[in-house]
Every structure is written in C-alpha cells, then in structure tokens.
Amino acid sequence: xxxxxLTDTVPAAIAHKDMAVIVSSVSKSFTRWQRKERPQEQGAxxxxxxxxSRDSNGTSRNSGKASRDSGGECFLQExxxxxxxxxxxxxxxxxxxxxxxxxxxxxxxxxxxxxxGEFVAYAGPNGAGKSTTMKLLAGMLQPTAGSVSxxxxxxxxxxxxxxxxxxxxxxxxTELWWxxxxxxxxxxxxxxxxxxxxxxxxxxxxxxxxxxIGEIRNTFARELSLGQRMRADLGMMLxxxxxxxxxxxxxxxxxxxxxxxxxxxxxxxxxxxGVTILVTSHDMDDLEEMARxxxxxxRGKLVYDGSFDGLRDIAGNLTHLTVTTDGRVPELxxxxxxxxxxxxxxxxxxxTRLPIRGMLERLSQADGILDIEIRKPPIEQVIAQLYQAWxxxxxxx
Amino acid sequence: xxxxxxQNFQESVRLKSAHxxxxxxxEKSVPAGYEAFQEEYAVxxxxxxxxxxxxxxxxxxxxxxxxxxxxxxxxxxxxxARMDLASLTRDAKFMAIVLTADIVSNISTISGIFLLxxxxxxxxxxxxxxxxxxxxxxxxxxxxxxxxxGCNALFPSRIIGRGQxxxxxxxxxxxxxxxxxxxxxxxxxxxxxxxxAMLAMxxxxxxxxxxxxxxxxxxFQLIVSMAIVTAASYLFSSLAFYAPIQCEEIASTVVYSCxxxxxxxxxxxxxxxxxPLLTIFPAGLLAWFPSMILLGKTTTLQNFYPAVFAxxxxxxxxxxxxxxxxxxxxxxxxxxxxxxxxx
Numbered sequence: 001x002x003x004x005x006l007t008d009t010v011p012a013a014i015a016h017k018d019m020a021v022i023v024s025s026v027s028k029s030f031t032r033w034q035r036k037e038r039p040q041e042q043g044a045x046x047x048x049x050x051x052x053s054r055d056s057n058g059t060s061r062n063s064g065k066a067s068r069d070s071g072g073e074c075f076l077q078e079x080x081x082x083x084x085x086x087x088x089x090x091x092x093x094x095x096x097x098x099x100x101x102x103x104x105x106x107x108x109x110x111x112x113x114x115x116x117g118e119f120v121a122y123a124g125p126n127g128a129g130k131s132t133t134m135k136l137l138a139g140m141l142q143p144t145a146g147s148v149s150x151x152x153x154x155x156x157x158x159x160x161x162x163x164x165x166x167x168x169x170x171x172x173x174t175e176l177w178w179x180x181x182x183x184x185x186x187x188x189x190x191x192x193x194x195x196x197x198x199x200x201x202x203x204x205x206x207x208x209x210x211x212x213i214g215e216i217r218n219t220f221a222r223e224l225s226l227g228q229r230m231r232a233d234l235g236m237m238l239x240x241x242x243x244x245x246x247x248x249x250x251x252x253x254x255x256x257x258x259x260x261x262x263x264x265x266x267x268x269x270x271x272x273x274g275v276t277i278l279v280t281s282h283d284m285d286d287l288e289e290m291a292r293x294x295x296x297x298x299r300g301k302l303v304y305d306g307s308f309d310g311l312r313d314i315a316g317n318l319t320h321l322t323v324t325t326d327g328r329v330p331e332l333x334x335x336x337x338x339x340x341x342x343x344x345x346x347x348x349x350x351x352t353r354l355p356i357r358g359m360l361e362r363l364s365q366a367d368g369i370l371d372i373e374i375r376k377p378p379i380e381q382v383i384a385q386l387y388q389a390w391x392x393x394x395x396x397x
Numbered sequence: 398x399x400x401x402x403x404q405n406f407q408e409s410v411r412l413k414s415a416h417x418x419x420x421x422x423x424e425k426s427v428p429a430g431y432e433a434f435q436e437e438y439a440v441x442x443x444x445x446x447x448x449x450x451x452x453x454x455x456x457x458x459x460x461x462x463x464x465x466x467x468x469x470x471x472x473x474x475x476x477x478a479r480m481d482l483a484s485l486t487r488d489a490k491f492m493a494i495v496l497t498a499d500i501v502s503n504i505s506t507i508s509g510i511f512l513l514x515x516x517x518x519x520x521x522x523x524x525x526x527x528x529x530x531x532x533x534x535x536x537x538x539x540x541x542x543x544x545x546x547g548c549n550a551l552f553p554s555r556i557i558g559r560g561q562x563x564x565x566x567x568x569x570x571x572x573x574x575x576x577x578x579x580x581x582x583x584x585x586x587x588x589x590x591x592x593x594a595m596l597a598m599x600x601x602x603x604x605x606x607x608x609x610x611x612x613x614x615x616x617f618q619l620i621v622s623m624a625i626v627t628a629a630s631y632l633f634s635s636l637a638f639y640a641p642i643q644c645e646e647i648a649s650t651v652v653y654s655c656x657x658x659x660x661x662x663x664x665x666x667x668x669x670x671x672x673p674l675l676t677i678f679p680a681g682l683l684a685w686f687p688s689m690i691l692l693g694k695t696t697t698l699q700n701f702y703p704a705v706f707a708x709x710x711x712x713x714x715x716x717x718x719x720x721x722x723x724x725x726x727x728x729x730x731x732x733x734x735x736x737x738x739x740x
Binding site: 188194 | 476480484563566567569571726728729
C-alpha cells in the first residue's frame with residue numbers, strides 16, 4: 001500500500017462536490033512564553049570546585065572563591081561587588097525572570113479531504129496537533145495559513161449555518177447542563193438548535209434506544225458516571241441530525257462495555273445514516289474497528305493517509321505467531337522469537353519471505369506443539385513502532 | 398415671487414403632460430414590426446411583474462424571518478426561564494434558603510446607608526426618600542443585570558478564563574443572542590423586585606409632582622446605567638483573552654466593586670472624590686448621578702453626561718473586546734474548567 005492518500009484517487013472534478021471536509025495547506029502556530037533556557041554556568045561551577053582549597057581544619061583559605069564547610073556543603077565566598085553582579089547580572093534575577101516568546105507550530109502545511117459518508121480516524125502521539133485540527137474544523141480556532149471547509153462552508157465565516165449541520169464532541173468536556181436532568185439539556189438543545197418537533201422526537205427515540213439512555217434521561221448530569229455522561233453527550237450531539245461529526249477522544253475513560261456500545265453505535269450511524277465521522281483516539285484498536293481510513297499526524301505534519309493495512313505495510317507487516325508447546329522451544333527457521341514464557345512463544349514472521357505453507361510445514365515438523373495462533377500485528381504495536389521511528393527521526397534532525 | 402413660482406410649476410406640468418402624450422402617440426404610430434414590439438413589451442411587462450413579485454416575496458420572507466427570529470428569541474428566553482424555575486423548585490428547602498438569602502442580602506446592602514439617611518434626615522442635600530430612591534435605582538440596575546446575566550453573561554472574563562467560549566462556538570446562535578438569552582428570572586430577580594418595591598415607596602413619599610415624561614426618562618437612565626456596568630465589565634474582560642488565568646475573575650471584581658460603591662450618595666463629597674467616581678471608576682453613574690437627574694437637581698447639559706459616557710465606554714469596550722476575541726481565535730486557550738460550565 002502506498003503512502004499516498006486515498007483522496008488522491010478522487011477525480012478533481014468531483015473532489016470538492018463530494019467532500020465533507022477539506023483542509024488545504026493549513027498551518028497553525030501559537031506563541032508560547034517559556035522560561036529562557038540558560039546555559040549551565042560551567043565556568044562558575046568549575047571555579048567553585050577548582051578554586052576551593054582546604055586547610056587542615058577543612059575551612060576555606062582566603063584565596064578561594066568557594067569553599068566547603070565541615071559538613072561538606074558548598075558555599076560561596078564573595079568578592080567585593082560580586083554579589084551585586086550575581087543578583088542583577090547574567091544568571092541572576094534577569095535570567096530567573098527572563099522569559100522568551102517561542103512560536104510553536106502545531107500544524108504545518110496539513111492537507112486532507114474527507115468524503116461524505118466516510119469514517120476517518122485521526123491519530124497521532126500526544127501534542128501532535130489532533131485537537132488543534134478538530135478545533136479548526138469546529139471553528140474554535142482560525143488557521144495561521146491555509147483554508148478549512150466543512151460541508152462547503154467556512155467554519156469562521158458561516159459558523160451559525162455550519163453548526164446546524166455539524167456535531168462536535170470533546171471527550172473531556174460536556175455539553176450537558178450540570179445541574180439539570182439529561183432530558184432538560186435535550187430540550188434546551190431542541191430550542192437552541194431550532195430542531196423541528198418531528199425530527200427531535202425521531203432522534204430522541206433513536207438515541208434513547210440505541211445508546212440505552214432511557215434510564216438516565218431523568219438523572220441530573222452531575223450524578224452520571226463517565227460512561228453514562230458520554231452516552232448522554234453523544235445522544236445530545238445527534239439530536240439535530242448532524243451531517244458531519246467530529247469526535248475528540250470519545251472513548252476516553254470508558255469501560256469495556258461502554259466503549260463497545262459507543263463503537264457499535266458510531267459504526268451503525270455511519271453505515272445507516274451516512275454520517276461523516278472524523279474521530280481521534282489514543283486507542284488504536286478502537287480506531288481500527290471503527291474506521292477504514294486513518295490520517296496520522298506527527299509533530300504537526302500529516303505523515304500518513306491511507307488504510308490500516310497500509311500502515312502495517314510501512315511497519316514491515318510482520319505477522320505474529322503464537323505457539324503453545326509442552327515447554328520445549330520450537331525451532332522455527334525464518335521466524336524471529338520475540339518472547340517465550342511458560343510454554344507460550346511469540347514469533348514474528350515476514351510472510352513475504354516465508355510463505356504460510358512453508359511456515360506450517362516447519363511447524364508440523366516441530367515437536368511438542370499444542371496450539372498455534374496466527375494473527376496480524378496489533379495496530380497498537382505498529383503505531384508504537386512508527387511513533388518511535390518518527391521520534392528518532394525528529395531527534396536526528 | 399409666489400406668482401412666478403406657480404407659473405413655472407404650471408408650465409412644467411404642461412410640458413410634462415405634452416411629453417407623455419407625444420410618447421404615447423409615438424408608441425401608437427410604430428408602423429413596422431409592431432407585433433414584435435408588442436411582444437417584447439409584453440415580455441418586459443412580465444419581467445417587471447416577476448421582479449416586483451420576487452421583491453415582494455423577499456420582503457415578505459424577510460418580515461417573516463424577522464418575526465420568526467423574534468419568536469425564537471422569546472422561545473430561547475422561555476427555555477432558560479423554565480430551566481431556572483425548574484432549578485429553583487426542585488426542592489422546597491432549597492427554594493426557601495435561596496429566597497431568604499437573597500432577601501437578607503438585598504436588605505443588608507442598603508440598610509446601612511438608609512438608616513444613616515433616616516437618622517440625619519438625609520445625606521448631602523438629599524432627603525430620606527431621595528436617598529431611598531437612589532438606593533432603589535441602584536438595586537434595579539444591578540438586579541436587572543443579575544437577572545439577565547445568567548450563564549456569566551455579565552462576567553465574560555469567567556467564560557473566557559475557563560475556556561468555555563468553546564461551547565459558544567458550536568452553538569448556532571450569534572454570540573450576542575447567546576449572551577442575552579441566558580436569563581435567571583426566578584433565582585436572580587430578588588434585587589430587581591426589592592428595587593422596584595423601594596422605588597414605588599420612594600416615589601409615593603416624594604413631594605414634587607412628576608411630569609408625564611418622567612417614566613420614559615427613568616427607563617432611559619436605567620438603560621444607560623446598565624450599559625455603563627456592562628461596558629466596564631466587557632472592557633476589563635477583554636484582558637482575559639490575553640491572560641485567562643490571571644483575569645478570570647476581573648469582570649466580577651469590576652462589577653462588584655461598582656455595585657458596592659454605587660450606594661453612597663456623592664452629593665456632599667468634595668470634587669476630588671466625586672470626579673473619579675464619575676469618570677475612571679464610574680460607580681457614581683450607577684445610582685447617584687442618574688438619581689440627581691431624575692430628581693431634577695442637575696443642569697440640562699449634565700443630563701446628557703451619563704448617556705455620552707455610556708456611549709463612549711461602550712465603543713471602547715466593543716473595540717477592545719473584538720480585538721481580544723480576534724487574538725483568542727488566533728492563539729487559542731489551553732484552559733478548560735469543567736466545574737464552572739455555565740455556572
């Protein structure tokens with residue numbers, strides 16, 4: 001699978017017509033104040049250690065700039081005027097309070113397009129720029145350069161019109177009214193979004209059934225558990241039938257059951273209602289289960305746009321083989337042993353070099369084999385490898 | 398002179414009618430291609446008709462839109478009011494505590510000044526009921542703003558500092574509407590109600606007869622005073638765009654300090670105290686100065702001062718708030734406080 005984006009295959013003529021999200025050459029930089037990195041005053045410390053000389057009592061001699069007391073603590077002995085210099089001069093107050101303005105590039109010339117009805121995962125390590133992209137798409141930020149278009153509208157200029165068709169959910173914040181029952185928040189949304197009664201009734205019924213929020217509808221938002229709150233938030237977001245949904249960490253902090261419920265619901269929503277979904281998460285297995293396409297961002301740059309299998313190809317696409325034996329270590333030429341414990345051995349094998357038939361032959365010849373399991377490399381592992389590689393590249397650079 | 402004018406007018410009318418007749422006869426005497434001309438003329442007529450119709454339709458839809466916009470605005474006010482009522486009446490004990498606390502706090506804020514005025518028969522040239530009038534006026538100003546300023550609309554620095562403007566971005570309503578519909582008519586109106594009651598009492602005890610336009614003047618001055626508080630709050634809140642943590646509570650500091658200082662009658666004060674309180678820290682414009690205007694104790698020129706000041710302050714506040722907002726959407730904010738969401 002090539003590294004080329006799936007969007008490259010869309011004919012230019014229909015590209016814009018069919019697109020739900022267009023991000024073209026977007027850069028976003030922030031200025032941040034931070035403490036000035038001051039070079040270690042090695043000279044001074046050297047002076048301290050070199051210049052310090054001890055007399056027989058362990059106290060400093062008069063020529064020393066620094067000396068050690070009997071307890072071994074280091075202290076400075078001042079030269080006339082040097083104290084003032086140290087406080088107000090280089091390395092003193094000026095440096096302590098010295099802060100510098102730095103420009104941090106959160107997004108650097110990022111371009112991608114999302115077709116209507118697509119389910120796209122947006123992934124990247126911490127601080128890569130995922131939430132910044134989400135905020136740009138939701139109109140919460142403006143790009144430093146480039147343009148953003150959602151459903152053919154500019155989030156900045158057509159905010160009101162766009163928000164009628166866009167659903168936004170940030171996992172770490174809620175749209176629910178804290179001191180009111182969930183249903184009250186739903187009714188509030190109906191009035192604010194001006195949702196027609198019939199649409200509201202239909203969507204309320206749908207989210208109540210599919211997200212199983214019948215029991216919590218009349219509960220105060222502040223009394224809900226995290227999973228319940230997320231379900232209620234998701235339900236609330238869908239009341240106005242959004243055409244595009246932006247989800248930032250929707251599975252954050254959810255237990256296995258709540259996560260499954262949410263994933264199933266989102267998949268169904270995308271499949272049956274044709275809603276375009278762009279979702280970010282750190283849980284790569286969840287993302288793979290939900291989306292068919294993944295956009296990966298690292299240090300503000302879009303580094304991958306394609307399928308999950310394509311990502312595995314980049315990482316080497318090494319198949320994982322788990323062999324359970326009676327305790328003996330199986331001899332499998334062409335397979336790399338990753339780990340083995342209590343008769344369970346993990347191997348890594350490149351099926352392009354060692355075809356599956358050959359591998360099975362070798363397995364059948366090995367003694368003491370009780371069970372085997374062949375599976376694709378876990379996407380978490382693939383992505384961890386990639387993150388690590390990108391990190392090293394950046395460090396080298 | 399008039400005769401000449403009339404002659405000129407008649408002459409121009411004659412010339413115009415002659416021109417119309419000539420044009421009509423010229424139209425009638427089109428010999429060749431008359432039918433084609435007529436057709437074209439007919440098409441033009443249709444076009445004109447269609448254009449007129451579409452204009453009327455547009456105008457009608459604009460009016461309809463406006464009406465539906467107003468209806469929607471009231472629906473929004475209604476939902477917030479309903480939520481406020483629901484929140485107040487969810488528990489009888491809670492309701493009793495809230496109402497009692499509000500009444501006690503309102504009485505305590507004004508009682509000191511009023512008792513002093515009662516004891517000494519007035520303060521600085523204002524008699525007892527004039528002082529009561531001033532206190533009532535101040536209560537109405539702050540009471541109305543408290544009622545309308547639910548969801549921190551009166552304290553925008555809280556919204557900005559807590560990173561909650563992001564909730565406003567995703568609502569399909571103009572920001573101005575979002576900030577003005579969040580009313581708390583039941584939990585936030587005690588000050589307004591007590592202010593109105595005190596005002597009625599003060600007016601009943603005033604000796605001078607009030608002119609017919611006086612209620613209009615009162616309403617105007619109330620709006621001006623509210624505009625001053627709001628503008629001051631928004632002006633200082635614009636700092637929160639740049640320093641969200643440090644300035645999160647700057648609006649409440651400004652509003653509450655004005656609120657506390659507004660209750661003091663400035664009549665007997667020396668100019669070096671009075672002037673700052675009417676300019677750089679305009680607490681005097683929230684109750685004392687407007688009350689003096691309404692009681693007829695100022696000159697005509699002075700009557701315009703609060704309105705001019707409110708306009709000036711509003712323009713400055715609007716300029717700096719917009720500037721700060723532009724900075725905010727460019728730079729973003731790395732702060733979000735979930736606990737304070739819409740509270």
